[in-house]
Amino acid sequence: MAKVTLTVNGRTVSGECEDRTLLVHFIRETLGLTGTHVGCDTTQCGTCVVHMDGQSIKSCSILAVQASGSTITTIEGVAVNGEMHPVQAAFKEHHGLQCGFCTPGMVMTAIDIIGRHNGTLDEATVRHELEGNICRCTGYHNIVKAVLSANAEMHAGRQAAE
Ligand code: FES
Ligand code: FES
Numbered sequence: 001m002a003k004v005t006l007t008v009n010g011r012t013v014s015g016e017c018e019d020r021t022l023l024v025h026f027i028r029e030t031l032g033l034t035g036t037h038v039g040c041d042t043t044q045c046g047t048c049v050v051h052m053d054g055q056s057i058k059s060c061s062i063l064a065v066q067a068s069g070s071t072i073t074t075i076e077g078v079a080v081n082g083e084m085h086p087v088q089a090a091f092k093e094h095h096g097l098q099c100g101f102c103t104p105g106m107v108m109t110a111i112d113i114i115g116r117h118n119g120t121l122d123e124a125t126v127r128h129e130l131e132g133n134i135c136r137c138t139g140y141h142n143i144v145k146a147v148l149s150a151n152a153e154m155h156a157g158r159q160a161a162e
Contacts, residue, residue, distance in 0.1 A: 001016045001017065001018060001019075002017060002018070002065045002068075004016070004017055004026060004030075004065055006070060006071070007072065008027070008031060008033070008074065008077070009076055009077030013031055017030060017064050017065075019063070022060050022061075022062070022064065023060075023062045023063065023067045024036055024038055024050075024060045025064070026064035026067075027050065027072070027074060033076050035075040036048055036050055036059060036074050036104060036105075037105065039102070039105075039134070040060070041060050042060075043058050043060060045102070046058060046105040046109060046132045046133030046134060047104065047105040047134075049104075049108040050073060050075075050108055051072065051073040051111070052072055054071075055112060056108055058132070073108075078108075085111065086150045086154050087107050087110045087111050087114070087147070087154075089150070090146040090147070090150035090153070091103060091107060093146070094142050094149055095138075096143040096145065096146035097137070097138065098137035099136075101137075109129070109132070110130075110147045110150065113126065113129045113130070113147065114147070114150060117151070118155075119151065119152075119155030122148075123144055123148065126147045127144060130143065130144070
Protein backbone atom coordinates (compact mmCIF):
# COMPACT_ATOMS: atom_id res chain seq x y z
CA MET A 1 0.00 0.00 0.00
CA ALA A 2 1.14 3.55 -0.69
CA LYS A 3 0.17 6.83 0.90
CA VAL A 4 -0.93 9.47 -1.60
CA THR A 5 -1.27 13.15 -0.72
CA LEU A 6 -2.80 15.58 -3.19
CA THR A 7 -4.26 19.05 -3.24
CA VAL A 8 -7.67 18.49 -4.81
CA ASN A 9 -9.95 21.41 -5.60
CA GLY A 10 -8.02 23.54 -3.11
CA ARG A 11 -8.05 21.01 -0.27
CA THR A 12 -5.16 18.81 0.89
CA VAL A 13 -6.25 15.19 0.99
CA SER A 14 -4.46 11.95 1.76
CA GLY A 15 -5.34 8.33 1.34
CA GLU A 16 -3.89 4.87 1.04
CA CYS A 17 -4.07 2.81 -2.08
CA GLU A 18 -2.35 -0.03 -3.83
CA ASP A 19 0.71 0.84 -5.88
CA ARG A 20 -1.22 -0.11 -9.04
CA THR A 21 -4.21 2.17 -8.34
CA LEU A 22 -4.92 4.58 -11.17
CA LEU A 23 -5.43 8.22 -10.32
CA VAL A 24 -8.99 8.10 -11.67
CA HIS A 25 -9.89 5.30 -9.25
CA PHE A 26 -8.25 7.13 -6.36
CA ILE A 27 -10.28 10.25 -7.19
CA ARG A 28 -13.54 8.35 -7.54
CA GLU A 29 -13.27 5.64 -4.92
CA THR A 30 -10.96 7.00 -2.22
CA LEU A 31 -11.97 10.66 -2.49
CA GLY A 32 -15.58 10.05 -3.57
CA LEU A 33 -15.40 12.59 -6.41
CA THR A 34 -17.47 10.70 -8.96
CA GLY A 35 -17.84 13.51 -11.48
CA THR A 36 -14.67 12.19 -13.12
CA HIS A 37 -15.82 9.24 -15.20
CA VAL A 38 -14.27 6.04 -16.54
CA GLY A 39 -15.30 5.26 -20.08
CA CYS A 40 -12.57 2.97 -21.32
CA ASP A 41 -9.46 2.49 -19.13
CA THR A 42 -7.43 2.45 -22.34
CA THR A 43 -6.71 6.19 -22.66
CA GLN A 44 -9.08 6.73 -25.55
CA CYS A 45 -12.32 8.32 -24.39
CA GLY A 46 -11.31 11.35 -22.30
CA THR A 47 -14.14 11.04 -19.77
CA CYS A 48 -11.51 10.90 -17.01
CA VAL A 49 -9.78 14.22 -17.79
CA VAL A 50 -8.74 16.30 -14.80
CA HIS A 51 -6.16 19.04 -14.43
CA MET A 52 -2.85 18.16 -12.81
CA ASP A 53 -0.69 21.16 -11.95
CA GLY A 54 -2.76 23.22 -14.40
CA GLN A 55 -2.66 20.87 -17.39
CA SER A 56 -5.34 18.49 -18.58
CA ILE A 57 -4.46 14.83 -18.24
CA LYS A 58 -6.30 11.56 -18.63
CA SER A 59 -6.41 10.35 -15.06
CA CYS A 60 -6.67 6.71 -16.20
CA SER A 61 -3.20 7.01 -17.69
CA ILE A 62 -1.29 7.76 -14.49
CA LEU A 63 -0.92 6.00 -11.18
CA ALA A 64 -2.14 7.73 -8.05
CA VAL A 65 1.34 7.39 -6.52
CA GLN A 66 2.84 9.16 -9.53
CA ALA A 67 0.49 12.09 -8.95
CA SER A 68 1.25 12.36 -5.23
CA GLY A 69 2.27 15.89 -4.28
CA SER A 70 0.51 17.47 -7.23
CA THR A 71 -2.42 19.85 -7.45
CA ILE A 72 -5.52 18.36 -9.03
CA THR A 73 -8.69 20.05 -10.21
CA THR A 74 -11.72 17.92 -10.99
CA ILE A 75 -15.06 18.91 -12.46
CA GLU A 76 -16.34 19.43 -8.90
CA GLY A 77 -13.78 22.22 -8.48
CA VAL A 78 -14.49 24.48 -11.44
CA ALA A 79 -17.67 26.24 -10.28
CA VAL A 80 -17.12 29.24 -8.00
CA ASN A 81 -19.57 30.04 -5.19
CA GLY A 82 -22.24 27.95 -6.86
CA GLU A 83 -21.82 29.74 -10.19
CA MET A 84 -21.03 27.49 -13.12
CA HIS A 85 -17.70 27.94 -14.83
CA PRO A 86 -18.18 29.80 -18.17
CA VAL A 87 -17.41 26.56 -20.03
CA GLN A 88 -20.10 24.70 -18.07
CA ALA A 89 -22.54 27.53 -18.74
CA ALA A 90 -21.73 27.46 -22.45
CA PHE A 91 -22.32 23.70 -22.67
CA LYS A 92 -25.73 24.29 -21.07
CA GLU A 93 -26.54 27.25 -23.30
CA HIS A 94 -25.52 25.54 -26.55
CA HIS A 95 -26.88 22.07 -25.73
CA GLY A 96 -23.39 20.61 -25.77
CA LEU A 97 -24.53 17.47 -23.98
CA GLN A 98 -27.18 14.82 -24.09
CA CYS A 99 -26.57 11.94 -21.65
CA GLY A 100 -23.76 13.93 -20.03
CA PHE A 101 -21.37 11.03 -19.55
CA CYS A 102 -18.56 12.64 -21.55
CA THR A 103 -19.30 16.15 -20.30
CA PRO A 104 -16.97 16.41 -17.28
CA GLY A 105 -14.01 15.35 -19.40
CA MET A 106 -15.09 17.61 -22.26
CA VAL A 107 -15.37 20.59 -19.92
CA MET A 108 -11.98 19.96 -18.28
CA THR A 109 -10.32 19.54 -21.68
CA ALA A 110 -12.05 22.66 -23.03
CA ILE A 111 -10.89 24.79 -20.10
CA ASP A 112 -7.32 23.70 -20.82
CA ILE A 113 -7.67 24.36 -24.57
CA ILE A 114 -9.09 27.82 -24.01
CA GLY A 115 -6.36 28.63 -21.48
CA ARG A 116 -3.60 27.66 -23.89
CA HIS A 117 -4.81 29.57 -26.94
CA ASN A 118 -5.25 33.01 -25.44
CA GLY A 119 -8.40 33.86 -27.38
CA THR A 120 -7.13 32.71 -30.78
CA LEU A 121 -9.17 29.52 -31.06
CA ASP A 122 -10.90 28.57 -34.27
CA GLU A 123 -13.24 25.70 -35.06
CA ALA A 124 -10.59 23.53 -36.69
CA THR A 125 -8.31 23.84 -33.66
CA VAL A 126 -11.11 22.97 -31.25
CA ARG A 127 -12.04 19.90 -33.28
CA HIS A 128 -8.40 18.83 -33.50
CA GLU A 129 -7.72 19.32 -29.79
CA LEU A 130 -10.90 17.52 -28.74
CA GLU A 131 -9.96 14.40 -30.67
CA GLY A 132 -9.01 12.65 -27.42
CA ASN A 133 -12.53 13.11 -26.04
CA ILE A 134 -15.24 10.84 -27.37
CA CYS A 135 -18.95 11.63 -27.26
CA ARG A 136 -21.43 8.97 -28.33
CA CYS A 137 -24.46 11.28 -28.30
CA THR A 138 -24.07 14.78 -29.65
CA GLY A 139 -22.23 14.58 -32.97
CA TYR A 140 -19.81 17.17 -31.53
CA HIS A 141 -21.31 20.17 -33.34
CA ASN A 142 -22.82 21.75 -30.25
CA ILE A 143 -19.80 20.88 -28.13
CA VAL A 144 -17.57 22.81 -30.54
CA LYS A 145 -20.04 25.71 -30.53
CA ALA A 146 -20.00 25.73 -26.73
CA VAL A 147 -16.20 25.76 -26.55
CA LEU A 148 -15.94 28.62 -29.05
CA SER A 149 -18.64 30.56 -27.22
CA ALA A 150 -16.92 30.09 -23.85
CA ASN A 151 -13.62 31.07 -25.41
CA ALA A 152 -15.12 34.31 -26.71
CA GLU A 153 -16.72 35.09 -23.37
CA MET A 154 -13.65 34.26 -21.29
CA HIS A 155 -11.36 36.20 -23.56
CA ALA A 156 -13.70 39.21 -23.58
CA GLY A 157 -13.78 39.04 -19.80
CA ARG A 158 -9.98 39.04 -19.69
CA GLN A 159 -9.77 42.01 -22.04
CA ALA A 160 -12.30 43.95 -19.96
CA ALA A 161 -10.25 43.28 -16.82
CA GLU A 162 -7.01 44.47 -18.44
S1 FES B 1 -11.26 6.41 -18.95
FE1 FES B 1 -9.49 7.62 -19.32
S2 FES B 1 -9.44 7.93 -21.46
FE2 FES B 1 -11.19 6.63 -21.12
S1 FES C 1 -23.35 13.55 -24.14
FE1 FES C 1 -23.56 11.38 -24.07
S2 FES C 1 -21.54 10.68 -24.43
FE2 FES C 1 -21.42 12.80 -24.77
